[in-house]
Amino acid sequence: GTEFSGPDAGLADLFKGRWSLLTPPAGTAEAAIVKIETMWKILGAQTARMDAAHHDRVIAIVSHLPHLIAFTICGTADDLADETRGEVLQFAASGFRDFTRIAASDPVMWRDIFLNNKDALLEMFSRFSEDAQAMARAVRWGDADYIEDKINRSRKIRKSLIDIKQA
Structure with a gap:
């Protein structure tokens, strides 16, 4: 998100409106993928899946x-x-x-x-x-x-x- 790293550089809205790309391996349980997508959405991110x-x-x-x-x-x-x-x-x-x-x-x-x-x-x-x-x-x-x-x-x-x- 920025050029800064580490906990001190954290921003509460870092993921708001940004994309989180999920790359689940073949055979991953749908429930597990949905759980991760939900976590990202709670943080304000949009999600997409791709290989x-x-x-x-x-x-x-x-x-x-x-x-x-x-x-x-x-x-x-x-x-x-x-x-x-x-x-x-x-x-x-x-x-x-x-x-x-x-x-x-x-x-x-x-x-x-x-x-x-x-x-x-x-x-x-x-x-x-x-x-x-x-x-x-x-x-x-x-x-x-x-x-x-x-x-x-x-x-x-x-x-x-x-x-x-x-x-």
Whole structure:
């Protein structure tokens, strides 16, 4: 929910209106699944069921990859020469600050998430890398239509998140 971890970072409404994805193994008793769904609903969450492999792919693109990118961007900024690093921090715009919020997350937790979900994460990273290369080519060759299309599609995603109250 936030970049903070542990009991002191708890929020009473952390799960309100958010999704809890249940991945019950085949053969799990329906009563047991309903009991877990009920617990999440009491906490204010919405629930959905899906198989574990599908869950891993979905969460890789909406959570794990954004964290990997945020950690990498902040690491790149930190690796810059001392005078440039200071300027990066001094003149950071809101986009970079948003990345730093994500990158402030618990390193042990995210290490474990990356290593335990590596197949789905690496699949999404590969797709992202191809798309990033395509965008870089569009910038290099001045393909304004391609760039504008990607931006417009991104804006639609943001609007959709707002419309369904997930942003």
